[in-house]
Amino acid sequence: MNIAQFVPEVKSAAEVYPPEAQAHQTQRWEHLLAKFEEHYGQPAAFIARAPGRVNIIGEHIDYMLFSVLPMAVEADMLLAIRITPQSSTIKIANVLPKYPEREFTVPTAGSGDIEIDGTKLEWSNYFKAGYRGAVEFLRRNGVAEASAPPGMEILVDGTVPSGGGLSSSAAFVCASALAAMASMGVATVDKKELVGLSIVSERYVGVNSGGMDQSASVLGQEGSALYISFDPELTVEAVAFPKKPEMVFLIANTFKTVEKQVTGPIHYNLRVVETTLAAEVLAKMLQLGPLPEDAGPLGASLKGLMGLYFTKNPSEESLEKRLAEVAQIAQGVLYKQEGYTREEIAEILEIPVETLTQKYMTRFPVRAEKFQLQARTLHVFNEAARVVKMYRVLAESSQEENSSKEVLVKLGELMNESQKSCKELYDCSCEELDELCRLAREAGSYGSRLTGAGWGGCSVHLVPKEKAEAVKKAWLEEYYAKLGLSEDKLLEAIVESKPGSGAVLYKLQ
Numbered sequence: 001m002n003i004a005q006f007v008p009e010v011k012s013a014a015e016v017y018p019p020e021a022q023a024h025q026t027q028r029w030e031h032l033l034a035k036f037e038e039h040y041g042q043p044a045a046f047i048a049r050a051p052g053r054v055n056i057i058g059e060h061i062d063y064m065l066f067s068v069l070p071m072a073v074e075a076d077m078l079l080a081i082r083i084t085p086q087s088s089t090i091k092i093a094n095v096l097p098k099y100p101e102r103e104f105t106v107p108t109a110g111s112g113d114i115e116i117d118g119t120k121l122e123w124s125n126y127f128k129a130g131y132r133g134a135v136e137f138l139r140r141n142g143v144a145e146a147s148a149p150p151g152m153e154i155l156v157d158g159t160v161p162s163g164g165g166l167s168s169s170a171a172f173v174c175a176s177a178l179a180a181m182a183s184m185g186v187a188t189v190d191k192k193e194l195v196g197l198s199i200v201s202e203r204y205v206g207v208n209s210g211g212m213d214q215s216a217s218v219l220g221q222e223g224s225a226l227y228i229s230f231d232p233e234l235t236v237e238a239v240a241f242p243k244k245p246e247m248v249f250l251i252a253n254t255f256k257t258v259e260k261q262v263t264g265p266i267h268y269n270l271r272v273v274e275t276t277l278a279a280e281v282l283a284k285m286l287q288l289g290p291l292p293e294d295a296g297p298l299g300a301s302l303k304g305l306m307g308l309y310f311t312k313n314p315s316e317e318s319l320e321k322r323l324a325e326v327a328q329i330a331q332g333v334l335y336k337q338e339g340y341t342r343e344e345i346a347e348i349l350e351i352p353v354e355t356l357t358q359k360y361m362t363r364f365p366v367r368a369e370k371f372q373l374q375a376r377t378l379h380v381f382n383e384a385a386r387v388v389k390m391y392r393v394l395a396e397s398s399q400e401e402n403s404s405k406e407v408l409v410k411l412g413e414l415m416n417e418s419q420k421s422c423k424e425l426y427d428c429s430c431e432e433l434d435e436l437c438r439l440a441r442e443a444g445s446y447g448s449r450l451t452g453a454g455w456g457g458c459s460v461h462l463v464p465k466e467k468a469e470a471v472k473k474a475w476l477e478e479y480y481a482k483l484g485l486s487e488d489k490l491l492e493a494i495v496e497s498k499p500g501s502g503a504v505l506y507k508l509q
């Protein structure tokens with residue numbers, strides 16, 4: 001399916017959430033609007049809303065342009081907004097006092113970009129990033145208001161845990177871009193444009209992000225997971241999980257938070273560099289010629305490499321088989337299991353080390369002695385194949401009224417294999433995530449894995465409905481009890497998640 005949809009304007013909170021959540025969410029929206037008026041002395045004119053997401057399978061492959069299978073969740077970021085045309089100041093506050101109120105001046109066409117220091121952990125950076133992306137987008141498209149945008153007053157209420165793997169960052173960036181557009185008089189926003197500009201925006205915050213989170217947040221559909229592809233263009237297909245036998249997705253937070261702004265150089269941004277360099281090294285060693293340059297966050301991608309390989313070596317095999325073939329080739333070519341130094345990579349690519357550093361490690365710096373090209377590449381190709389397998393199993397089982405338990409077992413196995421690969425090949429799990437997965441499986445989960453970037457944050461579990469209580473009990477007694485959590489925090493620990501709808505703009509009369 002191609003995306004030619006616009007972000008809808010809704011008339012009430014109730015339109016956005018599943019029936020059982022509507023009463024509670026309506027109260028939350030009303031509370032936000034009341035707080036807004038109390039804080040700024042005038043009523044708000046809009047609410048921009050964008051949800052978090054949970055990734056079911058396809059981890060760390062979006063930035064290599066392979067398809068992923070996430071779903072939007074109910075937890076979201078709400079921005080209540082008033083436009084202040086007489087002022088050139090944007091004020092942004094949060095219902096949670098731990099996020100202090102901030103103020104900055106709107107950028108006019110001559111005044112340069114809004115400054116964002118991506119090396120600092122500052123909550124309003126995410127707003128600024130989405131805002132800046134929207135301004136740049138509108139200027140490119142000749143929207144007059146974008147050369148001198150009006151001031152705004154904003155109050156934020158978010159229920160997506162931060163640093164928790166449910167992508168509070170993308171939810172915040174997408175909602176902010178939407179808010180910015182509303183302030184500049186843009187009533188209808190093409191979803192695909194919003195996704196595209198939000199991906200670029202998130203990179204202003206210092207993370208060399210892929211496109212999964214922003215796509216899921218904007219394109220979410222109630223009741224469906226999303227099969228999202230990025231190449232050759234962004235497409236999304238709704239996929240349903242079997243209704244029978246009954247199953248639930250449980251999300252369990254490790255409460256180990258990871259802030260990518262801080263750990264990027266040894267975790268997330270480093271993985272983007274490793275996989276990009278793996279694509280370059282493979283292209284060189286296999287004498288495939290130059291890779292397509294405009295694709296991944298740093299240019300080359302493993303999907304681009306694979307495309308080039310099969311252009312030169314045409315194959316009639318299925319996508320899974322072709323992925324297995326390139327994985328096998330990569331294993332042989334990138335044979336150094338201890339990893340590659342900068343010098344070794346520069347030599348293979350026949351460029352000076354300085355050029356290598358400048359091209360791949362300057363805008364998003366990384367710290368590493370050795371680059372693990374083989375292990376990372378194997379994860380990417382195999383994980384991409386698991387996504388395709390899951391998609392096929394789901395497409396086949398959705399034809400049937402009653403699918404069998406074996407279908408759920410198969411889906412669970414794919415999730416378990418994904419976790420193993422994230423841990424062993426991608427090195428992005430941690431003890432806490434492993435422990436939550438182990439406890440869940442022992443209590444009856446079919447499939448358990450980390451979700452999002454990993455190294456902490458949340459885990460996701462496919463659990464037969466009748467085992468859900470047992471799994472929760474095991475976590476509470478054997479994991480959460482040790483953390484000494486407050487009651488509030490404990491309530492946030494485990495979420496039973498249903499696929500939710502995507503970003504919207506709520507216009508008050």
Ligand code: NG1
Nearest residue numbers: 059060165167209210211212452453
């Ligand atoms: P989280 O950790 O949820 O922000 C990140 C990336 C995704 C994707 C996953 C790993 C950002 C904004 N998001 O998700 O694009 O690469 O890690 O699959 O960086």
Ligand code: MG
Nearest residue numbers: 167168169170
């Ligand atoms: Mg994030």
